[in-house]
Amino acid sequence: MSLLWAETGTAVPASPKHGAISTRLPPAAFAAMQTISPDHIRWHVRYLSHDLLEGRGTGQRGGDIAAEYIATQFAEYGLKPAGDKGGYLQKVPLVGITTLAATQFTIVPKQGEAVNLKLLDDYVAYDQTQQAESDVDADIVYVGYGIEAPEYNWDDYKGVDVRGKVLLMLVNEPPSDDPAFFKGKALTYYGRWTYKYEEAARKGALGVILIHQTEMASYPWEVVRNSNSGEKSYLKLEGPALKVASWVQLDVAKKIAAITPGMDLDKMMSDARSRDFHAINLTAKLKAHMVSKVRNFESNNVVGILPGSDHNLRDQAVLYTAHYDHLGIRSDMPGDNIYNGAEDNATGCGILMELARAYGTAKERPGRSVLFAAVTAEEQGLLGSEYLGKHPPIAAGKIALDLNYDDVKPLGAAEEVEISGAERTTFYPWVEATAKEFRLNIRPDARPEAGHYYRSDHFSLARVGIPAFSINEGIKFKGHDEAWGTAQYQEFNEKHYHQPSDEYHAEMDFTGDSAMARFGFALGWEAASSSKLVGWQKGDEFEAARKSTLQ
Numbered sequence: 001m002s003l004l005w006a007e008t009g010t011a012v013p014a015s016p017k018h019g020a021i022s023t024r025l026p027p028a029a030f031a032a033m034q035t036i037s038p039d040h041i042r043w044h045v046r047y048l049s050h051d052l053l054e055g056r057g058t059g060q061r062g063g064d065i066a067a068e069y070i071a072t073q074f075a076e077y078g079l080k081p082a083g084d085k086g087g088y089l090q091k092v093p094l095v096g097i098t099t100l101a102a103t104q105f106t107i108v109p110k111q112g113e114a115v116n117l118k119l120l121d122d123y124v125a126y127d128q129t130q131q132a133e134s135d136v137d138a139d140i141v142y143v144g145y146g147i148e149a150p151e152y153n154w155d156d157y158k159g160v161d162v163r164g165k166v167l168l169m170l171v172n173e174p175p176s177d178d179p180a181f182f183k184g185k186a187l188t189y190y191g192r193w194t195y196k197y198e199e200a201a202r203k204g205a206l207g208v209i210l211i212h213q214t215e216m217a218s219y220p221w222e223v224v225r226n227s228n229s230g231e232k233s234y235l236k237l238e239g240p241a242l243k244v245a246s247w248v249q250l251d252v253a254k255k256i257a258a259i260t261p262g263m264d265l266d267k268m269m270s271d272a273r274s275r276d277f278h279a280i281n282l283t284a285k286l287k288a289h290m291v292s293k294v295r296n297f298e299s300n301n302v303v304g305i306l307p308g309s310d311h312n313l314r315d316q317a318v319l320y321t322a323h324y325d326h327l328g329i330r331s332d333m334p335g336d337n338i339y340n341g342a343e344d345n346a347t348g349c350g351i352l353m354e355l356a357r358a359y360g361t362a363k364e365r366p367g368r369s370v371l372f373a374a375v376t377a378e379e380q381g382l383l384g385s386e387y388l389g390k391h392p393p394i395a396a397g398k399i400a401l402d403l404n405y406d407d408v409k410p411l412g413a414a415e416e417v418e419i420s421g422a423e424r425t426t427f428y429p430w431v432e433a434t435a436k437e438f439r440l441n442i443r444p445d446a447r448p449e450a451g452h453y454y455r456s457d458h459f460s461l462a463r464v465g466i467p468a469f470s471i472n473e474g475i476k477f478k479g480h481d482e483a484w485g486t487a488q489y490q491e492f493n494e495k496h497y498h499q500p501s502d503e504y505h506a507e508m509d510f511t512g513d514s515a516m517a518r519f520g521f522a523l524g525w526e527a528a529s530s531s532k533l534v535g536w537q538k539g540d541e542f543e544a545a546r547k548s549t550l551q
C-alpha cells in the first residue's frame with residue numbers, strides 16, 4: 001500500500017520494487033492516516049494559545065486548564081488513561097530554587113589569604129539538594145572535562161576519588177574533527193553542563209565549579225548569569241545531587257588555579273585534551289554557605305494509551321510526545337503579558353492530539369500499544385519529559401521509539417523534514433524510505449555543534465535508552481525558495497520566540513503540520529508493528545542505556 005503525500009491528494013508511486021524496505025501500512029492504518037487534517041490541528045492551536053489559557057505556565061492555572069483539555073480529548077478519542085490512579089494525569093513534583101544574596105563563596109588557599117567571590121559577578125550557584133541552607137568546606141580537585149565515556153576510551157576520573165570534593169572543570173568536550181571521537185565537531189551529551197553536574201553527583205562530589213569561557217561555551221557570561229539568577233526549577237530530588245552547582249568567570253578560575261604552586265590554567269586546559277590527563281588536587285578549598293528559597297509546586301503530564309492488538313506485543317509501545325507548557329503570564333509586566341505560545345508549542349500539542357484521534361479511529365490496531373504524552377515544564381529544562389522517562393507507564397526497555405513534536409511552524413506545505421537524531425537509530429532506513437514516499441527531503445542539522453539534540457524533550461527519553469527524535473519541517477516550503485523559509489525562522493526567533501507575540505493568527509497555514517503528523521503516523525505505526533524493537537546504532541552514546549533496560 002502506498003502513502004499519499006500530505007494534503008495534495010496526489011498518489012505517490014507504490015513502494016520501491018527492489019529494496020528490502022517497503023511501506024507496509026495496512027489499509028485500515030492508511031485510511032486513518034488520511035483523516036489527519038490541518039484544520040483539526042488549527043483549532044487545537046487556537047484554543048491552547050487563547051489569552052484565557054494565560055500562557056499555559058507550569059504550576060499555573062492556565063497550564064492546568066490545558067492539561068485538562070488534552071486529557072478530555074484523549075478520552076474522547078478512546079485512549080485509556082495511563083497516568084496516576086487510573087487517570088490521565090501523571091503528577092510531576094517540582095521544586096523552585098532561588099539562590100539568595102546571603103550566599104557566600106570563598107576560596108581558601110592552604111596558605112595565604114581567603115578570597116571572597118561576588119555572586120553574579122564572579123560566580124553563579126544553585127543548591128541542587130533543595131535545602132534552605134547548606135554548607136560546604138572541601139578540597140578542590142581539577143578534573144579537566146569531567147567526562148567518563150567508555151565508548152571513546154576517555155576517563156577524566158581515573159585514579160581519583162572525588163567523594164566529598166568540589167570539582168573544578170571545563171565545559172564542552174575535547175575538541176576533535178574525527179567523527180569517531182566525541183562525534184567530531186558535533187556536540188555529544190558529554191559536553192553539556194547538565195551532564196557534568198550529573199556525573200559529579202553520581203560520583204559523590206559535593207560541588208562543581210564550571211569554568212566559563214565564551215568561545216568554549218559559545219555564549220557570553222551574561223547568558224550564564226541571566227539564566228542562573230532568579231528561580232530555577234528542578235524535579236523533586238530523587239537521587240544524588242550537588243550542594244554547589246556553579247559557574248565561575250574565566251578570570252576567577254585562573255586565580256583559583258594559580259593558588260597551587262606551578263599551576264597555570266592555560267596549561268591545565270590544554271593538558272585536559274589528552275587521554276593521559278590525570279585529575280589534580282589543588283591546594284585550595286571551597287568554603288560555601290548556600291542560602292536558598294525553596295518553593296514546592298506541581299504540574300502534570302497528560303498520558304493516554306491505545307492498547308495494541310497483539311497479545312505478545314501489547315506490553316510494548318511506541319510513544320508520541322509534545323510539551324504543552326509555555327511561559328505563562330507575568331502579572332507584573334505592563335501591556336500584553338500573556339506568553340501564548342501558539343507555535344511553541346500549541347502546534348506540537350495539536351499534532352499530538354490529531355495523531356491520537358487518527359489512531360483512535362483506525363479500524364485496526366498495531367501490535368504494540370501506542371502511548372501519547374503531553375508533557376509539562378519543558379521550558380523549565382525538559383522536566384516533565386525527564387519525569388516521564390524516569391517513571392514511564394511502560395518500562396523504557398519496552399518502548400520501541402519516541403517521536404516528539406516541538407514548535408512546528410504553520411508556514412504552509414513543507415517539502416522537507418528535519419529528523420536529527422534519527423540517523424543514530426536502527427530505524428533510519430525506514431525513516432529515509434518513508435520520507436521518500438512522502439516526497440519530503442531530509443534536511444540535515446545545520447549546526448550539530450550547537451547540540452540541539454539535547455535541548456528538546458525527546459532527549460529525556462533517549463537518555464533512558466529509548467530511541468527518540470523530533471519531527472519537524474525544514475526550510476523549503478511549496479511556492480517559496482529556501483531563503484524565504486530561513487527568513488521566516490529568523491523573523492520568528494528575533495521577534496516572537498519566547499515573547500507574548502507568539503500568538504495564533506487566522507492566516508496561519510497548518511498544511512505542513514498536518515504533513516508532519518502523517519509522516520509521524522506512518523513511522524509510529526511501523527515501529528509499533530515490526531517484529532523487532534528499534535535500537536541505537538552501534539557505538540552510540542545511548543546504546544549502553546538501552547542495553548541496560550533490555551533484559
Ligand SMILES: [Zn+2]
Nearest residue numbers: 344345379498
Ligand atoms: Zn520554548
